[in-house]
Amino acid sequence: xxxxxxxxxxxxxxxxTRAVDHEALERNLAALLEAGVHGLVATGTMGExxxxxxxxxxxxxxxxxxxxxxxxxxxxxxxxxxxxxxRSLAADAAAAGADALMLLPPLGYRGDARxxxxxxxxxxxPAGLPVMAYNNPEASGTxxxxxxxxxxxxxxxxxxxxxxxxxxARRIAALLNEGVEVLVGxxxxxxxxxxxxxxxxxSGVADCAPAECVELYEACRAAxxxxxxxxxxxxxxxxxxxxxxxxxxxxKGAQDALGFTGGPVREPRLELDDADRAxxxxxxxxxxxxxxxx
Numbered sequence: 001x002x003x004x005x006x007x008x009x010x011x012x013x014x015x016x017t018r019a020v021d022h023e024a025l026e027r028n029l030a031a032l033l034e035a036g037v038h039g040l041v042a043t044g045t046m047g048e049x050x051x052x053x054x055x056x057x058x059x060x061x062x063x064x065x066x067x068x069x070x071x072x073x074x075x076x077x078x079x080x081x082x083x084x085x086x087r088s089l090a091a092d093a094a095a096a097g098a099d100a101l102m103l104l105p106p107l108g109y110r111g112d113a114r115x116x117x118x119x120x121x122x123x124x125x126p127a128g129l130p131v132m133a134y135n136n137p138e139a140s141g142t143x144x145x146x147x148x149x150x151x152x153x154x155x156x157x158x159x160x161x162x163x164x165x166x167x168x169a170r171r172i173a174a175l176l177n178e179g180v181e182v183l184v185g186x187x188x189x190x191x192x193x194x195x196x197x198x199x200x201x202x203s204g205v206a207d208c209a210p211a212e213c214v215e216l217y218e219a220c221r222a223a224x225x226x227x228x229x230x231x232x233x234x235x236x237x238x239x240x241x242x243x244x245x246x247x248x249x250x251x252k253g254a255q256d257a258l259g260f261t262g263g264p265v266r267e268p269r270l271e272l273d274d275a276d277r278a279x280x281x282x283x284x285x286x287x288x289x290x291x292x293x294x
Contacts, residue, residue: 001100001130003161003183004199005038006213007075008206009046011252012060013263020056022063024261028207029067031260035210037072038200040064043093044077044102045139046204048248051266058092065097075132078123079104079140086123093127100130102163104140113148117155124158131158136165136185138243146171150178163202164193167243172196187242191232194220204242205235208254209287237283246276253280258287 010032013024029040042064043049043057052060061076068074076093078101080086090101103123105116124131133152137143143166144152152159164171165185169192175182176197184193184201194201194217206213212231219228241250249272252262257280265271272280 001073001160002181002199003039003073003075003100003132005201006036006206006210006217007039007041007183007200007202008032008037008210008213009041009044009202009204010064011207011248011255011262012043012047012049012052013261014266015263018264018266020052020060021261021263022059024263025060025063026067028255028260029064032206032210033068033071036214037206037210038214039073039075040068041075041077041102041202042098044079044134044202045136046207046248046251047077048266048269049077049079051269054089054092057089058096061093061096061098073099075100075102077102077134079107079134080123081107081109083119083122086119087126090123090127090129094129098129100132101127101158102132102134104134104136105142105144107140110142113151116142116144116148117152120152120159121156124156127158129158130160131156132183133159133162134165134185135162139165146174146178146180149175149180153178153180161199164198169193169196172198187239188236190216190235190239191220191228195225195228204247204251205239207251208238208258208260209235212287234287234289237286241280241283246272249276250280250283253277254284257284 013021015021076098078089135144161181163185216231255262
């Protein structure tokens with residue numbers, strides 16, 4: 001299985017009581033699909049998976065699968081601190097109809113290469129679904145080097161790709177040399193990553209500006225770099241907010257401002273303060289700016 005294109009890392013809307021708002025989720029997903037996205041990630045970092053119960057995570061995946069209706073693949077985040085916990089989440093995701101899984105190395109423990117390979121094997125094999133390894137040193141505490149990711153692909157049958165979130169575009173060539181499919185996992189280097197050979201982009205910005213993200217992808221594929229740069233210039237101020245601790249708050253706020261439903265966040269997150277709101281407003285102004293002539 002491969003993962004080309006724009007794949008939003010979908011937020012999880014909550015209602016005023018902080019319960020999952022499945023109707024709002026369906027509306028958001030329908031709008032993303034209408035904009036032409038190529039896949040969907042549910043229950044990832046952007047989806048506040050760490051604040052959801054196992055039952056809520058399965059229900060979110062079920063809603064995403066039902067709304068996608070087979071038009072695009074659904075990838076379920078199943079990251080956890082132990083292989084047993086990840087394996088249970090993977091089984092739930094498979095039962096909910098997910099097409100693939102996305103998995104960080106063990107949360108809260110910096111294993112060595114042998115331990116990380118064993119973790120992925122134990123967590124991934126029973127579900128029988130393709131797995132996208134997720135290299136996000138900020139989120140997991142572990143930075144998986146290209147050589148280790150290559151080893152995962154060679155030694156764990158289910159691992160077929162990596163969401164690379166280190167921010168280092170130089171790694172893409174190294175990962176491709178290891179025979180690994182690469183997806184950009186950080187919004188503020190999407191242009192560089194796609195032009196360097198990444199297959200696609202798992203994106204938070206795509207929750208808010210999916211049509212623009214699809215246009216960027218298509219421009220990069222067509223080698224229309226002036227067009228790509230013009231689109232990216234409008235996206236970049238918002239994209240830079242992806243690599244911050246408040247990425248969920250920023251993108252949910254952007255969704256609310258752009259006609260989607262972001263809504264509140266769950267603890268331990270708090271809503272944006274006035275200073276952060278000003279940062280978001282400036283980024284939104286850049287996105288709304290007239291398209292520059294090419």
